[in-house]
Every structure is written in C-alpha cells, then in structure tokens.
Amino acid sequence: MSTAADLIMAFGGLIAVLAGVGLLKFNTAYARFHAAGKASPVAFVIAAIGSGFHLGWEGATYLLIASVAMVLTLPIGVHLMFRAVHRTTTSDHLSVDELASAEGQAPS
Amino acid sequence: MITAFALACFAIAGICGAYRLLVGPGLADRIVALDVTLISLMGAITVDAARRETTVNLIMLVVLAIIGFTATVSASRFLEHERPEEVPST
Numbered sequence: 222m223s224t225a226a227d228l229i230m231a232f233g234g235l236i237a238v239l240a241g242v243g244l245l246k247f248n249t250a251y252a253r254f255h256a257a258g259k260a261s262p263v264a265f266v267i268a269a270i271g272s273g274f275h276l277g278w279e280g281a282t283y284l285l286i287a288s289v290a291m292v293l294t295l296p297i298g299v300h301l302m303f304r305a306v307h308r309t310t311t312s313d314h315l316s317v318d319e320l321a322s323a324e325g326q327a328p329s
Numbered sequence: 330m331i332t333a334f335a336l337a338c339f340a341i342a343g344i345c346g347a348y349r350l351l352v353g354p355g356l357a358d359r360i361v362a363l364d365v366t367l368i369s370l371m372g373a374i375t376v377d378a379a380r381r382e383t384t385v386n387l388i389m390l391v392v393l394a395i396i397g398f399t400a401t402v403s404a405s406r407f408l409e410h411e412r413p414e415e416v417p418s419t
Contacts, residue, residue: 227331230376234338237369241345244365250358253349257361261368264342268335268372272379280384284375287390291368294394298364298401305408306357 222274229271237264249314250306258299262291335376342369360404367397 243256266288273281307320346366353359371390378386 224331226379227335230335230379231331231338233372234335234342234376237342237372238338238345240365241342241369244349244362245345250355253358254361257346257365261342261365265368265372265375268339268375272375275379275382276384276387280378280387283384283387283390287371287387287394290391290394291371291398294398295364295368295401298398298405299361301402301405302357302361302408305405306355308409309411310355 226271226274229274230268231271233264233266233268233271236260236267240264249312250310251303251312254299254303254306258296258302262295265291332376332380336373336380339369339373339376343373356404356408360401360408364397364401367393 237260240257240260243260244253247253247256269284269288273284276284312318343366346362346369349362350359350366353362371393374386374390378384
C-alpha cells in the first residue's frame with residue numbers, strides 16, 4: 222500500500238521533470254508556456270494523491286483544498302500571460318494570425 | 330528510497346525553472362518560470378510531508394497556490410500596459 226503511494230508520488234515527480242525540460246527545450250514562448258502551464262499542476266495533483274494515502278484524512282483535506290485552488294486558478298494566470306505576450310510582441314514564425322486581425326477591430 | 334527519487338525529480342524541475350528565470354528572453358518567460366519553480370516547491374513540500382508522516386507544513390500549500398496565482402495575474406497586467414517610452418534600457 223505505501224509502496225504504491227510512493228510510486229504515484231514518483232510518477233508525479235517525473236511529470237514535473239517533463240514540465241521543466243519543456244521549459245528549457247522549446248524555441249518559442251507559446252510552446253514553453255504550454256509545457257509549463259499544463260504539466261506543472263498535473264504533477265502537483267498526482268503527487269498530492271500519492272501523499273494523501275500516507276497522511277490520513279486531515280492531510281488529505283489540506284491537499285484537496287490546495288489542489289482545487291491550484292487547478293482553478295493557475296490556467297487563468299497562464300492564459301493571461303499568453304494574452305500579454307500576444308499583445309506586446311510580434312512573432313514571425315506564425316504565417317496566419319487570425320487573433321491579431323480580430324483584436325485590431327475590437328477595442329481592448 | 331522512492332520518495333527520495335521523487336524529491337530529486339522536483340528539485341530538477343525547480344532547477345530548470347531557475348535556469349529559465351535567469352536566461353529567459355523577456356519578462357513573460359521569467360514570470361512563468363517563477364510559477365513553475367513555485368509549483369515544484371509545493372510538490373517537494375508534499376513529498377516531504379509524506380516522508381515524515383506529519384501534516385504541519387501542508388497549510389503552506391494553500392497559501393502558496395493563492396499567492397502564486399495573484400502574482401502571475403498582476404504581473405501580466407503590468408506586462409500588457411508597459412509604456413515603451415518610460416522603460417529604461419536594459
């Protein structure tokens with residue numbers, strides 16, 4: 222039982238390494254934000270599941286509150302970072318940018 | 330043993346985030362790298378709490394999740410409304 226929980230926590234750690242490596246390897250800012258913003262909360266939630274097996278009901282309640290708070294709030298923050306990067310920089314690796322033409326017509 | 334491997338994995342992710350914080354070409358990369366470092370720290374706190382079978386430090390996770398989100402949102406608002414003539418040359 223505790224070995225299975227340890228393996229779940231190690232799997233969460235591996236997904237966090239994927240997030241870190243994705244932050245290093247990609248060339249464009251959009252790809253880096255995708256890797257970091259998607260893999261990090263998943264890694265934390267899986268590690269929290271594995272740790273909740275060890276800790277009993279009180280610890281599992283704390284971890285559940287932290288996981289729900291993170292999953293609800295972190296994608297909003299990363300989406301705002303995407304929007305800020307899109308509005309302040311021009312990217313020459315995109316051939317068609319439909320969002321830029323739509324944003325030019327609507328007041329920001 | 331396996332939990333030590335999990336701690337090492339979160340440490341590697343934190344080091345990758347710190348590298349992007351130092352090297353990142355632009356402010357937005359640095360903000361997201363801070364977020365990744367913060368989440369890897371939260372993961373390391375979780376694994377450490379499971380190793381020592383104590384729930385003393387878990388209240389920090391709730392606080393860090395909210396604070397990390399607030400920092401990212403306010404930094405993105407500053408990034409959008411940066412006026413070019415007032416930014417000092419780096």
